[in-house]
Structures are given as C-alpha cells and as structure tokens.
Amino acid sequence: MHTHHAYRVWNCCLSLKYGLMGLLAEEPLHGYEVKTRFEAMLGGTWEVNIGQVYTTLQRLERDGLVRPVGPRGDRGKLLYEVSEEGRRVLAEWMDQPDSGPQELREDIYVKLLLAARLANGDLAPLLSRQKRAYLQRLRDLNRLEERARRDGRSDLARLVRGALLHTEADIKWIDELSETAISGESE
C-alpha cells in the first residue's frame, strides 16, 4: 500500500506533502510561494518551516511526483509542477476518507482516568478547571470566526467552524461527566 510506504519514507506530515502537491497542481510555483500559499489556505493555523518545504519538494521530486520546470530563476529559485504520476497519487489521497481511529490527543483524557484513581474519585475540580479552559477556547474561536467572516476569509471560517463544534462537544462531554459526578454524590 502506498500509505505504508509513505509511513516509512516521509518523516513529517502527509497532509503537508499532499497539500503542497495540490497547490502545485493548480499552477507551477517556487518553494517559497507554495509555502506562503499553503499557510494562507490554512488561515495561519499551520506555520510551515521553509526548510521542511524544500525537503518535502526534494523528496517529491525524487519519487517522481513533482518535477522542476525550466531553468533556475533569479537567486537560484526553481519552479515546480506536478507530474502525471503525482496527479494520480494526489487524486487517490483526496478520494480516501479519513477513516483511522478517533484521535484524542489532549492530556485531559489521561488526566481524567488518573484522577478517578488518585483523587478518591473526586473529579469535580478537574472537570471544573477543564470546562473553564474549554469555555475560554470557545470564546477565542467565536471571536476568530467573526473576524474571519468580516475579513472574507472563508477558508479560515470553515476551519474555525469545525473547531467550534469540536469544542462544543468537549464541553458537553465535561457536563455529562459532571452531572454523573453530582448525581453519584447525592445518592
């Protein structure tokens, strides 16, 4: 499978690899242009190291997925375009739904399970602190969404909307745990 091959070879992010390829599929770009375009598409939520971009482009070139167009421009800049094979591989990735396991990356999941063991099962302080952090996050996201819409940055607004709904779900989860904690305590 292609992805297994990629796991061994690519030491960074698959969505960066395909993101760069996707932008090069629109039109040939220099390394720096594709970096700024990638960051702009993500509304500044993902800052990419320029070195990482060049390394990625070199690997894509080595694997025959992109190729340089024409001679080196001023200051040695090289224009890249996507190869036919690159377009095929990109389309394959785009058609593949994200079907892996649900990712729970934040520390709260482990903290919660530990607190149930260590704090005599008293989760209330942990839940209350976490809820506050989520509420602050929700407020920050709300402001970011309003700003993005005002500035006509619809790509960013879409991302923020997803983040907002995730945070809302996190709060529901905390509330559910708190309710169980409260009713457990009064029984």
Next chain:
Amino acid sequence: MSELVRLTEITKVYQGGVTGALNGVSLTVEEGEFTAVMGPSGSGKTTLLNLVAGLDRPTSGSVTVAGSDLGPLGETALARFRRDHIGFVFQFFHLLPNLTVLENVLIPAQLKSRVSSEAAGRELLAQLGIAELADRYPAKLSGGQQQRVSIARALINRPTLLLADEPTGALDTRSGDEVMELLRQLHRQGKTVLLVTHDAKLATRYAARVVSVMDGRIVDDARLETADREASDVIKVRGEETR
C-alpha cells in the same frame, strides 16, 4: 462598577418535583456586565432568571436588585419594580395577537404613565430596524421580527436590567444571530444583560462571564478573557505524523 443584582443563599422548592429547583445559590451581577447563565434544561437557570425579574419568589434566601430587597415587596410593589427595572425577552416572544406591533411595545409604558409614549415607541422600533412594522399584527411577522418587537417592548421603560431567556431558541440561525447582535449593541451602550441559555457557543460568543448551573446549583462562574488572538494561537491543524 456597582452591584446591580445580589442573590443570597437562594433555595427554591417546587411541590411534587425537583425540576427547576434551586439549592443554595448565591450570585452577584455588576452594572454593565453581560452575563450568561448556562445549564441543561431543568437545571434551574430559568428559575434563577424569574427570581431576579421578580416573577417568582424564593422559598428561602434573598434577592436584591438595584438596591431593592424584593422579599418584603407586596404584589403591587413587585409589579412596579418589574415595570421600572426589568426588561424581559422570552423564547416565544409572548406578544398579544390582537394588538399591533406598536401597541405591544407600548404596553409596559402605558402601565407606567397614562401619557402615551407613542413617539418613544416608534423611535425604538426604528432603532431596532422594524419601524415599518409598527402598525402590523404579530401573526404577520417572522420569528426574528417578533423577537425584535419583544426586545422593543422590553426596552420601552429604559430598564436597569435586560433579562433574556433563550431568546434565540425559537429562531433560525440567521435571525438568532441578528437578535443576539442587538443584545450585544445594547450591552455596548451600557445595558446590563443577563442571558439564560443552554448553548455554550452562544454564551461564550456574547458574554464575558459564564455562570454554569447544574442540578439547582452554581457549579462554575467563569470570567473569560476577551482577546483577539492569532489564528495559530487558537487552532492548530496537524497532519498525520509518521514516527
């Protein structure tokens, strides 16, 4: 800022059920604050709002609003207190169907003085962007328009405190946003707003203070920061990383 609302050790017991009951709630609200009271249905958040509005009385504990202790007030005095200090916006608008928009808006004003404040009513409707609806009847209006009318009615007596109980609950997203924008503008003009909602997104978008109510008790009182953060400080998009 001075204190506008003080609830002290409030208990509210309902005969035959626990839904909406309160159990030892204390809360103060400062003048000029936009506070959201958030909780699931049956948590007691509407009861709390009704006590502040003088629409209901606690089983024990005291409610003080704008310097008046509501406990000793009789029904007439309580009605006067509501008329002078409270503007209330309900989920289902509660407009009288046989009265025009303007007449609905003027009900509280007519309770206050016999002099018609029609000019004030029309001005308020204009401020809320519904001047042209003044002579129509509620049944002919959309939900968002009806809620604007109910906001005008809540404001006609220049209340000290604006209370809103799920004001967007019966509206579509767009009308709901417009109604909330109105509340935000009123807050920016100095109005103290107390919003009851089950919706965390709504609460944190408009209120800098979020009081969480659960099972008749206040379980959290969060004062949130209002900052324009960089997108990268608020969201981090990460690709699938390989090890």
